[in-house]
Amino acid sequence: MTRTTIGDIAVNGFVGLVLAFLLFPVLVVVGISFSSAEYLSFPPPSLSLRWYRAIFSNWQWIGAFLLTLQVGGITMVLSSVLGVPAAFALSRYSGRGQGLLNMLILAALITPAVIKAISIYLYYVPLGLLNTVWGLAFAHTVSGIPFVVINVVASLKNYDRNLEHAAIIHGASPVRAALGITIPIVAPGIAVGAVFAFMQSAQELLVAIFVLGTVQKPLSVKLWEGVQVAIDPTIAAATTAVAGLVLLGLLAVMVVNSRTRAAASVA
Amino acid sequence: MSVVAASDRGRPRSESEAPVARAGVRVRLERLTKFFGRVRAVDEVSLEIPSGSFVTLLGPSGSGKTTALNLIAGFLAPDAGEIQFDGRAISALPPHKRNIGMVFQSYALFPHMTVFENVAYPLRMRDRLSRDAMRARVAETLQLAQLSGLEARYPRQLSGGQQQRVSMARALVSGPRLLLMDEPLGALDKRLREQLQIEIKQIHRQIGSTFVYVTHDQSEALTMSDLIVVMHHGRIVQIGSPPEVYEAPVNAFVADFLGGANLLSGQMVSRRSDACEVRIANGQVIAVPRGGLAETESAAVSIFIRPEDIRILPPEQRPHGLMGTPATIRDVVYLGEALKVAAVVGDQTVSVRTLRSEVDRLAPGREVFLAWAPQSSRLLPAADDR
Amino acid sequence: MASELSLSIRSGRPALPAAGSKARPFILQAILLAPVFGWVTAFFLVPIGLMIWRSFAEAGLAPYVTILTSPVYLKVLITTLKICLLTTLGCLALGYPIAYVLTVARPTVRGVVLILVILPYWLDYIVRSYSWMILLGRRGLVNQLALSLGLSERPLSLLYTLFSVSIGMIQILLPLMILTLFGAMLRIDRHLLDAAAIHGASRWRAFRTVFLPLSLPGVYAAGLLVFVSALGFYITPALLGGPEQTMISQTIMVLASDLLNWPLASAAGVLLLVVTTVLLALYNRFFSLDRMFGGVTT
Numbered sequence: 001m002t003r004t005t006i007g008d009i010a011v012n013g014f015v016g017l018v019l020a021f022l023l024f025p026v027l028v029v030v031g032i033s034f035s036s037a038e039y040l041s042f043p044p045p046s047l048s049l050r051w052y053r054a055i056f057s058n059w060q061w062i063g064a065f066l067l068t069l070q071v072g073g074i075t076m077v078l079s080s081v082l083g084v085p086a087a088f089a090l091s092r093y094s095g096r097g098q099g100l101l102n103m104l105i106l107a108a109l110i111t112p113a114v115i116k117a118i119s120i121y122l123y124y125v126p127l128g129l130l131n132t133v134w135g136l137a138f139a140h141t142v143s144g145i146p147f148v149v150i151n152v153v154a155s156l157k158n159y160d161r162n163l164e165h166a167a168i169i170h171g172a173s174p175v176r177a178a179l180g181i182t183i184p185i186v187a188p189g190i191a192v193g194a195v196f197a198f199m200q201s202a203q204e205l206l207v208a209i210f211v212l213g214t215v216q217k218p219l220s221v222k223l224w225e226g227v228q229v230a231i232d233p234t235i236a237a238a239t240t241a242v243a244g245l246v247l248l249g250l251l252a253v254m255v256v257n258s259r260t261r262a263a264a265s266v267a
Numbered sequence: 268m269s270v271v272a273a274s275d276r277g278r279p280r281s282e283s284e285a286p287v288a289r290a291g292v293r294v295r296l297e298r299l300t301k302f303f304g305r306v307r308a309v310d311e312v313s314l315e316i317p318s319g320s321f322v323t324l325l326g327p328s329g330s331g332k333t334t335a336l337n338l339i340a341g342f343l344a345p346d347a348g349e350i351q352f353d354g355r356a357i358s359a360l361p362p363h364k365r366n367i368g369m370v371f372q373s374y375a376l377f378p379h380m381t382v383f384e385n386v387a388y389p390l391r392m393r394d395r396l397s398r399d400a401m402r403a404r405v406a407e408t409l410q411l412a413q414l415s416g417l418e419a420r421y422p423r424q425l426s427g428g429q430q431q432r433v434s435m436a437r438a439l440v441s442g443p444r445l446l447l448m449d450e451p452l453g454a455l456d457k458r459l460r461e462q463l464q465i466e467i468k469q470i471h472r473q474i475g476s477t478f479v480y481v482t483h484d485q486s487e488a489l490t491m492s493d494l495i496v497v498m499h500h501g502r503i504v505q506i507g508s509p510p511e512v513y514e515a516p517v518n519a520f521v522a523d524f525l526g527g528a529n530l531l532s533g534q535m536v537s538r539r540s541d542a543c544e545v546r547i548a549n550g551q552v553i554a555v556p557r558g559g560l561a562e563t564e565s566a567a568v569s570i571f572i573r574p575e576d577i578r579i580l581p582p583e584q585r586p587h588g589l590m591g592t593p594a595t596i597r598d599v600v601y602l603g604e605a606l607k608v609a610a611v612v613g614d615q616t617v618s619v620r621t622l623r624s625e626v627d628r629l630a631p632g633r634e635v636f637l638a639w640a641p642q643s644s645r646l647l648p649a650a651d652d653r
Numbered sequence: 654m655a656s657e658l659s660l661s662i663r664s665g666r667p668a669l670p671a672a673g674s675k676a677r678p679f680i681l682q683a684i685l686l687a688p689v690f691g692w693v694t695a696f697f698l699v700p701i702g703l704m705i706w707r708s709f710a711e712a713g714l715a716p717y718v719t720i721l722t723s724p725v726y727l728k729v730l731i732t733t734l735k736i737c738l739l740t741t742l743g744c745l746a747l748g749y750p751i752a753y754v755l756t757v758a759r760p761t762v763r764g765v766v767l768i769l770v771i772l773p774y775w776l777d778y779i780v781r782s783y784s785w786m787i788l789l790g791r792r793g794l795v796n797q798l799a800l801s802l803g804l805s806e807r808p809l810s811l812l813y814t815l816f817s818v819s820i821g822m823i824q825i826l827l828p829l830m831i832l833t834l835f836g837a838m839l840r841i842d843r844h845l846l847d848a849a850a851i852h853g854a855s856r857w858r859a860f861r862t863v864f865l866p867l868s869l870p871g872v873y874a875a876g877l878l879v880f881v882s883a884l885g886f887y888i889t890p891a892l893l894g895g896p897e898q899t900m901i902s903q904t905i906m907v908l909a910s911d912l913l914n915w916p917l918a919s920a921a922g923v924l925l926l927v928v929t930t931v932l933l934a935l936y937n938r939f940f941s942l943d944r945m946f947g948g949v950t951t
Binding site: 018024041101104110112114115139228235 | 683688692693703753776777779781783785788792827856878882892905910925934937
């Protein structure tokens with residue numbers, strides 16, 4: 001029914017307040033990052049880009065950014081290469097392996113970061129993987145795989161298996177049918193999962209601190225140190241820049257998703 | 268048609284009344300319109316549903332029948348027009364105050380409640396009955412729906428047919444004077460469906476409420492209804508008793524939708540007060556009773572004949588008093604209780620239902636004469652894709 | 654080959670493992686799953702095994718006895734559970750109405766609200782905790798507002814309290830709560846609410862008698878998930894909490910990186926792991942993984 005009652009107004013008001021609670025703090029940081037003041041104040045006295053100039057002309061920040069790109073990039077590729085076959089196995093076959101994998105994925109996703117951090121440190125000391133970009137990416141891949149698996153399984157669920165059957169009937173080998181027909185169709189799911197894998201790597205802090213020490217600092221570590229000492233808006237600008245990057249990633253994900261949906265509705 | 272006097276208009280509901288023998292609601296739809304985006308799902312539908320009648324909204328999917336039902340239930344608000352129960356406008360009334368019982372297509376049984384709790388639900392919400400009175404009423408209704416003994420089961424522990432009965436019992440329990448049914452038998456197999464059709468009809472006779480039934484199954488509509496409302500593209504195409512809509516469809520759509528009629532297209536060549544002559548594709552001129560059709564001479568028209576009204580005669584036989592045309596048999600299909608014969612007339616195929624004892628006479632390729640009594644044929648506007 | 658395949662399709666068997674051998678699906682499955690199992694074993698399970706070994710290696714059960722008997726560590730454990738419980742209940746109170754509105758809303762409204770909910774979810778924990786530092790600080794926006802409205806004479810100490818930690822954690826975990834609840838609520842057949850309404854239930858009673866009971870499994874799942882996620886929080890309590898609000902992750906970090914007391918750090922890690930695993934096993938027992946985000950991540 002389209003009638004509006006007092007209850008509706010109350011519920012809508014509540015929803016508005018909660019959304020404000022979710023979003024307002026973020027807006028505050030963005031606002032301060034454009035502040036011209038030397039200190040943290042909101043609303044800012046006037047707007048300027050000085051803090052952004054400060055970051056983007058600082059080699060420490062640029063280096064941190066490049067390091068994050070490296071680690072995140074490796075994590076993204078590894079997570080996809082490992083996660084996609086597993087997603088296929090999960091959605092196609094049933095058996096004891098599936099239950100175990102489900103549990104492992106859930107564990108990898110939700111085990112407290114501090115446990116991952118100290119255990120990987122203990123492990124890397126004898127292996128000599130400490131202070132290496134690869135070492136950090138290998139560890140981040142464990143948490144990246146779940147995102148790929150979850151998203152690919154979701155897109156495989158909507159996928160009509162008969163397309164693959166049709167390809168096989170018309171002469172394609174099963175492997176070719178999977179590579180030529182199925183993979184392109186679930187590609188958006190893979191892309192979404194890969195972006196998420198990248199983003200979790202870029203935001204991860206504790207493992208990065210333990211594996212890279214304080215010598216090399218990816219963005220998250222640099223931000224962390226800054227947040228604890230900074231009293232000027234540099235950090236606000238840096239966090240906003242990172243947030244902007246994440247938003248771009250999210251936007252890419254949504255564009256890919258809506259394309260898929262459009263394609264699916266045509267088919 | 269059973270028309271019960273709507274004498275209890277506006278009478279307040281008494282809480283202790285048994286769910287039987289009260290006059291049904293007289294429902295009136297007036298120029299009812301509902302848009303979905305730019306699509307007119309229901310387009311200026313006006314309809315008078317007599318108190319206590321069994322009315323079926325019949326049409327293909329997307330014809331607006333379910334939307335019309337949801338408007339009556341109050342799940343949707345009309346964009347224009349009005350709904351009246353016993354002469355009172357009820358558009359402003361939310362669903363829970365309309366005092367309706369409803370059977371849903373998917374049954375919509377509450378999965379966390381037992382059969383008893385499901386059936387007792389309307390009583391808990393609507394009536395303030397004592398515990399014992401409620402138990403008694405539920406037991407009575409479960410018996411009516413042949414569900415006694417299943418009180419403690421959960422919906423997932425029931426067969427499809429049993430779930431359907433629970434859904435019926437829930438709709439009936441508080442004695443609503445109007446019952447809505449949205450394709451209630453759609454998910455069941457044919458035998459069960461036919462059995463439940465009879466049961467629903469019996470219940471309707473017993474309780475005397477008004478039933479509005481939605482289906483796309485023409486045989487269901489013909490079996491159960493007092494009145495059939497044929498809908499197409501959001502509009503009412505024809506309203507009539509089952510014999511009326513079956514034997515005297517107003518256009519090609521109704522004729523076709525109610526059981527695969529033959530429509531021979533042709534051109535009007537002469538028009539008299541009682542009959543017209545139509546030249547069909549093979550050059551044959553056929554006389555058809557005029558009916559109410561106001562087409563002009565030389566207009567394109569269709570001749571409507573039911574497959575079971577056609578007789579297959581040897582080609583040389585031209586019986587007096589029957590109309591007909593030469594034809595060639597193309598196919599003979601064995602249906603069990605009858606034969607279905609496809610015969611070619613010009614560039615059209617005519618389907619004929621005939622006795623299976625005739626099977627020896629009929630073979631593909633044979634020349635025959637198709638004959639029918641003139642009064643079993645009707646003139647319709649040319650079959651277009653309305 | 655082709656005829657065999659078409660046969661196997663008609664008989665309803667999957668076509669990929671063709672030609673009637675029962676061993677092939679198993680082998681194929683193993684090939685597809687082996688890399689993930691291998692990787693997770695090498696970079697997740699073995700390191701954790703090492704941590705468990707390390708917690709016993711030097712002093713046996715002594716580190717565990719220390720943690721479970723010393724008031725300092727006990728207090729941290731209790732504080733951690735308290736903050737997690739507070740966070741979970743807060744998320745539930747704020748998230749349930751939103752998830753409900755998402756479930757019943759028109760598609761456009763649903764889309765907008767979903768985007769607004771997901772947007773902050775993908776912002777860094779550091780960013781979001783930092784924003785509360787700015788808002789709740791002595792010269793932060795909340796205090797400025799309170800002072801100028803005359804609600805308070807002096808700036809309130811909002812930061813470094815149980816309040817600030819809980820607020821920060823609720824804000825961070827709320828999207829997870831909403832999305833998990835929403836995924837569960839979407840599975841409730843909307844016709845059930847229609848059926849309740851037509852049979853006499855007002856909207857509120859339809860909600861109470863039908864929607865609420867059917868949504869409870871989702872509530873338990875989401876609550877469990879939020880609680881487990883909250884257990885491992887480090888950044889937020891470190892930035893927004895005072896010494897009184899020290900959570901177990903912070904203690905482990907201090908033990909490992911500042912005090913280099915690896916047996917104690919490992920033992921605390923194992924305890925945290927045990928609690929997490931038990932809760933996760935509970936979750937996995939009753940709710941499957943694919944319900945987690947249910948494809949509603951975007």
